Amino acid sequence: MTERIYNFSAGPAALPLPVLEQAQQDLISLGDTGIGVLEHSHRSKAFLAVYEQAEGLCREIASVPDNYKVLFLQGGASTQFFMIPMNLLSKDQTADYLVTGSWSKKAVKEAKLFGNVNIACNSEDKNFSYIPSEVALSEQPAYVHFTSNNTIYGTEFASEPEVPAGVPLVCDASSDIFSRPIDISKYGIVYAGAQKNLGPSGMAVVIIRDDLIEQGPTDIPTMMQYRTHSEAGSMFNTPPTFGIYVLGRVLQWLKDQGGLAAMGQKNQAKAGKLYDYLDQSQLFKPTAAKQDRSLMNVTFVTGDADLDAKFIAQATAAGLDGLKGHRSVGGMRASIYNAFPEAGIDKLLSMMNEFEQEHAS
Amino acid sequence: MTERIYNFSAGPAALPLPVLEQAQQDLISLGDTGIGVLEHSHRSKAFLAVYEQAEGLCREIASVPDNYKVLFLQGGASTQFFMIPMNLLSKDQTADYLVTGSWSKKAVKEAKLFGNVNIACNSEDKNFSYIPSEVALSEQPAYVHFTSNNTIYGTEFASEPEVPAGVPLVCDASSDIFSRPIDISKYGIVYAGAQKNLGPSGMAVVIIRDDLIEQGPTDIPTMMQYRTHSEAGSMFNTPPTFGIYVLGRVLQWLKDQGGLAAMGQKNQAKAGKLYDYLDQSQLFKPTAAKQDRSLMNVTFVTGDADLDAKFIAQATAAGLDGLKGHRSVGGMRASIYNAFPEAGIDKLLSMMNEFEQEHAS
Ligand SMILES: Cc1ncc(COP(=O)(O)O)c(C=O)c1O
Ligand SMILES: Cc1ncc(COP(=O)(O)O)c(C=O)c1O
Ligand SMILES: [Mg+2]
Ligand SMILES: [Mg+2]
Ligand SMILES: [Mg+2]
Ligand SMILES: [Mg+2]
Incomplete structure (x- = not known):
């Protein structure tokens, strides 16, 4: 299987x-x-x-x-x-x-x-x-x-x-x-x-x-x-x-899972991990205003469309699918609804980290 | 299972x-x-x-x-x-x-x-x-x-x-x-x-x-x-x-299965078996005019609502589900679309036959 x-x-x-x-x-x-x-x-x-x-x-x-x-x-x-x-x-x-x-x-x-x-x-x-x-x-x-x-x-x-x-x-x-x-x-x-x-x-x-x-x-x-x-x-x-x-x-x-309150906390934690990383990253930038960030769709860019494409290709090859952002924003979008597992976010973070180190200027 | x-x-x-x-x-x-x-x-x-x-x-x-x-x-x-x-x-x-x-x-x-x-x-x-x-x-x-x-x-x-x-x-x-x-x-x-x-x-x-x-x-x-x-x-x-x-x-x-022509023949055969039985039955009567009979939904009655209900109950108990006719017609309706297997029709026929013998007047 x-x-x-x-x-x-x-x-x-x-x-x-x-x-x-x-x-x-x-x-x-x-x-x-x-x-x-x-x-x-x-x-x-x-x-x-x-x-x-x-x-x-x-x-x-x-x-x-x-x-x-x-x-x-x-x-x-x-x-x-x-x-x-x-x-x-x-x-x-x-x-x-x-x-x-x-x-x-x-x-x-x-x-x-x-x-x-x-x-x-x-x-x-x-x-x-x-x-x-x-x-x-x-x-x-x-x-x-x-x-x-x-x-x-x-x-x-x-x-x-x-x-x-x-x-x-x-x-x-x-x-x-x-x-x-x-x-x-x-x-x-x-x-x-x-x-x-x-x-x-x-x-x-x-x-x-x-x-x-x-x-x-x-x-x-x-x-x-x-x-x-x-x-x-x-x-x-x-x-x-x-x-x-x-x-x-x-x-x-x-x-x-504990209903909406518990789910809200999990979603905070899941998206929080990504935003925390994005906030300190030298390579990846979140696109949404800080106070208005979505816990469901985390959008970010490197600022270089070729580099974005490279990252998405590497992620896809590593079993992280669907990260390409909508054409209206470009870059990446991680949609992490209720059912998206935290382990997938951890894997994304480690990929981003690796990619950032490879591409440190 | x-x-x-x-x-x-x-x-x-x-x-x-x-x-x-x-x-x-x-x-x-x-x-x-x-x-x-x-x-x-x-x-x-x-x-x-x-x-x-x-x-x-x-x-x-x-x-x-x-x-x-x-x-x-x-x-x-x-x-x-x-x-x-x-x-x-x-x-x-x-x-x-x-x-x-x-x-x-x-x-x-x-x-x-x-x-x-x-x-x-x-x-x-x-x-x-x-x-x-x-x-x-x-x-x-x-x-x-x-x-x-x-x-x-x-x-x-x-x-x-x-x-x-x-x-x-x-x-x-x-x-x-x-x-x-x-x-x-x-x-x-x-x-x-x-x-x-x-x-x-x-x-x-x-x-x-x-x-x-x-x-x-x-x-x-x-x-x-x-x-x-x-x-x-x-x-x-x-x-x-x-x-x-x-x-x-x-x-x-x-x-x-052979496409529409073959499916049409199968549907003729499937419905045909039921209508043939209905045409000679002394108990069950088809409700649709002969020349306008549907090959998909075969409607029939005994003419006695209590007997209809009894038949439906026995059929349900025998693993023939969904035979109750729509309230506008009453009686029974056998919906036998493309995917309905011929073996199910044979089973229905043998049940009808049995029921008719039990209730022969
Ligand atoms: C916020 C929002 N509204 C509406 C829609 C359109 O939904 P649907 O495709 O079910 O019509 C979408 C689809 O992605 C959406 O994200
Ligand atoms: C001939 C026919 N038309 C229309 C409908 C209504 O279809 P729907 O429930 O998809 O709106 C039915 C449903 O049984 C039907 O049999
Ligand atoms: Mg940054
Ligand atoms: Mg939108
Ligand atoms: Mg008859
Ligand atoms: Mg109708």
Whole structure:
């Protein structure tokens, strides 16, 4: 059997090995049902138990209040980019967007199809390397949208932006959901593509407050109304059953790791090791502003594109995969979500150290 | 290890065992990459090969002409119900719908949000137990939509309805795609939720002619434009990577079985056995009109709901799962898609035979 290597991919990303091993068995027979997890009707007793476990663990781990629904939808975070304004923004209203990266910009583009957008802040002036401290909200925004972690640029909000009472805060948490404690009651909607911290691609998790579900229009396509999925327990049509299954296994693993508080500490420790090294390195430089550093995506450069390429090639050869940074930033990006093992960070650090010594000027 | 049982589920449904066994290995390491199939970046070389294989096999198996794209989308067939009229129907136009079951009706409901709908035929008068032979098309329909196989009612079009030259024929083939030869050039769009004949739930396969891709408006959400997915090779956003992977394996299996012609014969033989028994049975009655019988979903009743329930319970106890008919029809439904093994049909037949003898009046 092939040995597993360290996978620094930004998403789809590394998953906990015990989850994959359990899935291997359940592919042929989910528990003792004699039917594989991919093959079970979504209405079967066995699959309903899988669904309820996933939904229940989601609620438990994040202490989701009773007046919120947890929905498992298709179309990724990109579908939420337009489904949110389609439901919550009308032509005469304004939604505020904090623009801290490419994903925020894409969300803005879709919102403009439905109403007015106020750019409450924008860090594009410095290639999104920081989170603006000043946010200029409009008078009465329909909602305020932000991207809690900027996957590409390696920045992360230390805490959620403040919004006036009554204004729903909407968060694209695709790349840091459940990586640390979260107070759901501060949000109207938290959504995430599953493929970084939660499971396979092909599913978005949407945690949404009941009043926002009800608020949406009824003359838009049935599949685009949150109420459709809320009323049907995410089973209006055939849900992504395998995604829901893996999510449940990942959340059980997360719970076994001690839940969000413990995970937050581990993520601090994991990313901390990398940033500590970067801060003293003469060769490698972190690209994100210090106070805005992401614990999920650590971006760094040597300042010399050829040297970056050389480092990435050596790392790949040594079994450290997916370190190439996004073209918008260049250099390296180490995506180290919940399931990424600390041993992989240690191996990366020793490689960086070696490389730095070889290339000391 | 638990023994596998016979799974007559209407979808998600039975998959070929060799495909599941291969997937077991690839979950931990896709080939010799050291990274599991769920964990690979959709932009990685390894996953791109998976994507190209799936897309290539789709084209090869169905002889998809060059002027068609094969798209792997999210949201199931239910998203196509509205995405099609959103792209192809404007307020002043009319689309024709052949209404042969609940799924056709749901498609109609979504189309009405975008333009006019002409119901070209409707078999609801006899609980959708037949396919109307008369179809009254409108003058210049934007397209003609039909459901090639009615999963719930067990009816299937023997061949595609005829449409005037230049009118795109659009087919929801969710429950019989690739179960028999298909001439794609007769269609504008063929779409299907993957979870019956193609793979796991969470993906729709859309085969669409180039001119229809270009025809759609550009002021609708980016994710809702066929051109977005066409231009990006289904990778505008993170695609359902595992679904694409399983699809590729299922199509390779289908090719190894001899392709669509051979599969069509097998499906004839499999369903034929059941219908032959039903035709001579004194107890069990098929519910679909003889000339419109589905090879995928065989629906039958005893005429006595208690007896139906008793039969289903005995079958379940004997390892024949998922035989309960949809509540709209009652009785029994044997969903026997491509991957359903003939041995399961033989076992069902011997159970029916036994049950009939026990209950001979
Ligand atoms: C922060 C963020 N938002 C949105 C997306 C888009 O997600 P999806 O591919 O699921 O549509 C990504 C994908 O990487 C992301 O990192
Ligand atoms: C013929 C047909 N069309 C559409 C659907 C809906 O598909 P989905 O659940 O993928 O939206 C089904 C599901 O069973 C079906 O059988
Ligand atoms: Mg970003
Ligand atoms: Mg430095
Ligand atoms: Mg039907
Ligand atoms: Mg009979």
